[in-house]
Amino acid sequence: MAKHHVEAIVNGDAVEFLCETEETLLDVLRDTLHLTGSKEGCASGDCGACSVTLDGRLVCSCLVLGCEVGGRHIETIEGLARGEALHPLQQHFLEHAALQCGICTPGFLVAAKSLLERHPDPTETEIRYWLAGNLCRCTGYDKIISAVQDAAAAMRKG
Amino acid sequence: MRYEAPDTLSGAVALLAGATGEARVLAGGTDLLVQMRADVVDPDLIVDIKRIPETRTVTEENGGWRIGAAVTGAELKEHARLKQAWPGVVEAANLIGSTQVQGRATLGGNLCNGSPAADSVPALIAAGAVATLAGPKGTRDLPVEDVMLGPRQLALTKGEIVVSFLLPPRPPRSSDAYLRFIPRTEMDIAVVGAGVSLTIDGGGTITAARVSLGAVAARVLLVAEAAQAIVGSRLDEAAQKRLDAAARAACRPIDDKRGTVEFRVDVAGVLARRAAVIALDRARGGAANGGGRSH
Numbered sequence: 001m002a003k004h005h006v007e008a009i010v011n012g013d014a015v016e017f018l019c020e021t022e023e024t025l026l027d028v029l030r031d032t033l034h035l036t037g038s039k040e041g042c043a044s045g046d047c048g049a050c051s052v053t054l055d056g057r058l059v060c061s062c063l064v065l066g067c068e069v070g071g072r073h074i075e076t077i078e079g080l081a082r083g084e085a086l087h088p089l090q091q092h093f094l095e096h097a098a099l100q101c102g103i104c105t106p107g108f109l110v111a112a113k114s115l116l117e118r119h120p121d122p123t124e125t126e127i128r129y130w131l132a133g134n135l136c137r138c139t140g141y142d143k144i145i146s147a148v149q150d151a152a153a154a155m156r157k158g
Numbered sequence: 159m160r161y162e163a164p165d166t167l168s169g170a171v172a173l174l175a176g177a178t179g180e181a182r183v184l185a186g187g188t189d190l191l192v193q194m195r196a197d198v199v200d201p202d203l204i205v206d207i208k209r210i211p212e213t214r215t216v217t218e219e220n221g222g223w224r225i226g227a228a229v230t231g232a233e234l235k236e237h238a239r240l241k242q243a244w245p246g247v248v249e250a251a252n253l254i255g256s257t258q259v260q261g262r263a264t265l266g267g268n269l270c271n272g273s274p275a276a277d278s279v280p281a282l283i284a285a286g287a288v289a290t291l292a293g294p295k296g297t298r299d300l301p302v303e304d305v306m307l308g309p310r311q312l313a314l315t316k317g318e319i320v321v322s323f324l325l326p327p328r329p330p331r332s333s334d335a336y337l338r339f340i341p342r343t344e345m346d347i348a349v350v351g352a353g354v355s356l357t358i359d360g361g362g363t364i365t366a367a368r369v370s371l372g373a374v375a376a377r378v379l380l381v382a383e384a385a386q387a388i389v390g391s392r393l394d395e396a397a398q399k400r401l402d403a404a405a406r407a408a409c410r411p412i413d414d415k416r417g418t419v420e421f422r423v424d425v426a427g428v429l430a431r432r433a434a435v436i437a438l439d440r441a442r443g444g445a446a447n448g449g450g451r452s453h
Contacts, residue, residue, distance in 0.1 A: 046345070058261050059262050
C-alpha cells in the first residue's frame with residue numbers, strides 16, 4: 001500500500017512527509033523530520049520521554065500515528081528555545097542541575113511548559129501529578145520540581 | 159496496514175463491515191498502539207473515528223449528558239458542568255494513565271479495550287450510562303454493563319462501533335463517586351475499582367443507588383445486591399456493613415501479581431463503602447470529600 005502523504009505544522013513550520021501506517025509520530029519526528037530531541041524510552045506511553053503537544057494538548061508521540069496528524073499543530077522540544085535564547089524552563093533546569101543523563105529532559109521540559117501555560121502558579125503537588133507520566137531514573141525528581149517552580153516564578157515576573 | 163479516517167459514522171461502519179481481515183477502531187490509541195507495538199494485534203485495517211463529529215462532542219440531551227466515545231479525559235476534566243453533574247464519571251476517566259495519556263485516552267476506548275480493570279467503566283455503569291452503537295443495521299442503545307462480555311470480548315457485532323454514551327437526567331440530590339486501589343500514587347492499573355451513584359430525599363435517605371465493581375471478575379460488575387443494601391438507609395453503620403458484605407459476595411476475582419483473591423475481595427468491600435460515603439456527601443451538597451485516588 002502506498003505511503004500516507006501528510007501535511008502538518010511542526011514548531012510553526014509547515015512540513016510534509018510520507019509515512020507507513022504503523023509509523024508513530026515519534027518515528028516520523030526522529031527518523032523522517034530529523035527532530036531527534038524527542039526521545040524513545042519505553043514506546044508504550046509510560047515514560048514521557050517523547051512528549052510533544054498536538055493542537056496544544058500534551059501527548060506521548062509514541063502513542064500517535066504519523067498518519068493521524070494531517071492538518072494539526074505539533075510542538076516539540078526543538079520549538080522551546082528562541083534562537084540562542086533558552087526558555088526559562090531550560091535555563092532553570094541547567095541552574096538546578098535537574099538532569100544527569102538527559103534522556104528524559106526533553107519530555108520533562110515539554111510537559112512542564114504545557115503545565116505552566118495552563119497553571120502559571122502550580123503547587124508542588126500539582127507539578128508532581130502533572131509530571132507523573134515523565135520518568136527520570138537519575139535525579140530523583142526533586143531538582144526537576146525545584147527547577148519548574150523557579151521557572152514558573154521567573155515567568156510570572158515576566 | 160490500511161488506515162482510514164472517515165468523517166461520517168456511515169463511512170466508518172461501511173469500512174468496518176466490509177473489512178476482510180482484522181479491523182480495529184482507533185480512538186485515543188493508548189491501548190491499540192501499545193498492543194500493535196507488542197505484536198499482540200496486527201490489524202489489516204485501522205479506522206480512526208476521531209474525525210467523526212458525533213464521537214467528539216459533549217452535549218446536554220433532555221436533562222442528561224451525551225459524551226462522544228472519542229472525547230479525551232483531558233477534555234472531560236475541563237468540562238465544568240459535566241464534572242459538576244457527574245463527578246464520579248469524570249474522576250474515573252481522569253485516573254487513566256498520565257497527563258500525556260489523558261490527552262488521548264477516551265471513554266469509548268477504555269470500554270472497548272475490554273479490560274475488567276478499566277477505570278471509567280465501573281463509574282459509567284454506576285451512572286446508568288447507555289452506549290449508543292452504530293452498525294450496518296442502524297443504531298442501537300446498550301447499557302454499558304452489557305457491552306463487555308469478558309476480557310477482550312464485546313457484545314458488538316461486525317461493523318458496530320460505540321459512538322457515544324448517554325448519562326441519564328438525574329433528580330436533585332444525586333451524585334456519584336469512583337475509587338480505585340493501586341499500590342502507588344499514579345500511573346497504574348486498578349487492583350480493585352468501585353463506582354457508586356445515588357440519590358437521596360430531602361431527609362437524607364437514599365432512594366436510588368447503583369454500585370459497580372471493577373477488576374474483581376471477568377467483566378465489570380453491576381451489583382444490584384450492593385445497591386439494595388443501602389437504598390432506604392441514610393448510610394448508617396449497619397447499611398455500610400450490608401454494602402460491604404454485598405460487594406464482597408459479588409467478587410469472583412483472580413489471583414495475580416497485583417492482588418490476591420482475598421485482598422481484592424476485602425478491598426472491594428472497603429472501596430464500595432468509601433465511594434458510597436463520598437457520593438452521599440456530594441449528593442448532600444458537600445464538596446470537601448474527593449474520590450479518585452485510594453492508596
